[in-house]
Amino acid sequence: MSLILVTGCSKSGLESSFVYSDRTLSLVSEAQTGFKESPGVKKLVDERFGDPQNLRAWQKLPIDFGGFTGTVESFPEGGAAIKEVTLAFESEDLIPEELSLVQFVNGSCSGQVASVLRWDAASRTATLSNALPETPAPGDIVSIGAGDNLKMGRGLYQRHCSHCHGTSGDGNGPTAQYLYPRPRDYRHGVFKFTTTNDQAKVSRDDLTRVLRQGIPGTYMPSFLLLADNEIHSLVEYVRFLAIRGEFERKVVNELSSDYSLTAMTNRVKGGESRSDIISELKTFMADDLPGYVNDIGDELAESWSTANDEEALVAPSIPRIPDSPESRRRGRELYLSKTLNCADCHGIYGRGDGPQTTIYEKNPVTNELYPEPGLHDVWDNVNQPRVLTQGIFRGGRRPYDLFCRLHAGIKGTRMPSFKSVPHEDIWHVVNYVLSIPFEVEPGASGQASTDAAAE
Structure with a gap:
């Protein structure tokens, strides 16, 4: 699983957090929190999406998180402490003029975020503030400017959207109770007004149009004064929240029929012991759930990606019949x-x-x-x-x-x-x-x- 930690999301000092759905909270506690060897629903979600202060960019998803990648080309030999790394990029256009952070995506340093003390763009060499804990290998992937779009989108969303749609996109912000119709709850992954066919997700163009034009007859305003890059980052952040919610929902679906609080009560009444049910759950979460989770990720990546294909659009076979x-x-x-x-x-x-x-x-x-x-x-x-x-x-x-x-x-x-x-x-x-x-x-x-x- 390839993840990039998006740091520096909160600049205001005011922390917020994502909330778990009521359906997650309706599971037995062991399904929510998991076991030592097997993460539960909450950890599965957090590992892939993080929290508003430290968002995570799950690279499998078709989201423009921002930033770009390079690779480790070389580093000085003979020393145990690696404080200097030469990077390679796909083209000269991608070589940054300034560089403050490098995040290692894979290899022995995977997940490490290194501060850059000095950057020489001509030689593509970064001198790090502190030595790396492990030695990277040539070809290891690094991320530059990781999650810039997501960070911008998060800030704009908190400023303009969260008071209605909620921090988690659950449609339950502090003003939601006073609005009719209620703000959209993104977590189903369903958006009402699209130009895509009946089986397709909402497209980026659809979300962009709603942000620019608003929704007439509702409290959803137009954000026409936002710049194009701001609209784009908001669209990507809304898609991020929607996929997060849909991922959580689909994982819960794999557990709810047998391991919800209601199911547990009914099974115990039927003669099963709680300890046997929890033992069964532990085996399921270790042996079967990881495969389901991987399939869910693949399914979400495909459905949210293909929604932006031309084939997904509603395409009239004939021009409009003249009005008469x-x-x-x-x-x-x-x-x-x-x-x-x-x-x-x-x-x-x-x-x-x-x-x-x-x-x-x-x-x-x-x-x-x-x-x-x-x-x-x-x-x-x-x-x-x-x-x-x-x-x-x-x-x-x-x-x-x-x-x-x-x-x-x-x-x-x-x-x-x-x-x-x-x-x-x-x-x-x-x-x-x-x-x-x-x-x-x-x-x-x-x-x-x-x-x-x-x-």
Whole structure:
């Protein structure tokens, strides 16, 4: 496992910490903390992601942590104490003019962070403040400027985002309880408004667009005044928090069915002894869990990487159908049809008052009814279907944005994907939805809807 320690993250003196999920805390204590030979969930997460003061860059992940790497080329021979190292880089453009820290990524000095007393860029030689505890080998990888993007993103996130989204990205910052809708909890790895297909993660471009434009109709503001590199570092830090949360969630999934507090209680009631169950857990964590953890890392790396591929984008097969009364009428027919059945949630006239808003749904995790009627998302929040008569579209109001909402659905919510619907029909529905605030019926005299007129 290749990790880089990102040092110097906290400059304010105000320390913060990541919190573990409720699902982690629902496990028996041994599953949380592990055994001497086998780390538990908490250590598995901390080893790969660190804490806000000392973040860790898990090199397997497709995150632009910042900085770049070089290799050890040579060092003086004949002395036991190594205080001078010559480095090699892929190109001359990467040779830094100044150098204050060198971090060894692998080899006998893996994890060591060495302060540089003097740096000669011409010879690429670093004189270290203190001797290395071990002798590195030529070819050992070193990291320069490790985690610069992550450090910048962390600082910006704490300043602009954590009061709503929380330090851990759990959507539970100090102001969250006063907001509706609640701030996004990143830890599922799910983001609602994307231009990627229904099975893909959010892309960097999607997160960048949300940061620049905000989310209309919510408390999520625009950060248009931030510089491009600041937006980029924030995007990478949000992705870091999301992957951290998703990693924790997936590891817990491997343990919860047999080793949660509830499972332990039920198994003991069924005649098993606690000591036998813990012995079984110890064997599982030593023999099986490491393989699952490695697979989880590979899966996360692939899914978050491919989300940025062109193949993951929603791509209409035909250009937008020209907006016309005929197109809008066809869109309304589809809106009311059994195929799309949009009115079941959004209401016959798009007022967000469809019959689905009055039913009691079952929680898919507990299999029990929610205490309140309405449509629930994966974060267990009640979602009001969009009131289309207001013309406020949280994921953007470009025709393409609405096409994406229909084609890919809204991830984490009851808004389904209609990817099997012909693209021509999706464009007709887009034209109709965009017209709803201005016409009672498509192609009518132009009389404004009741909601639009009231505004």
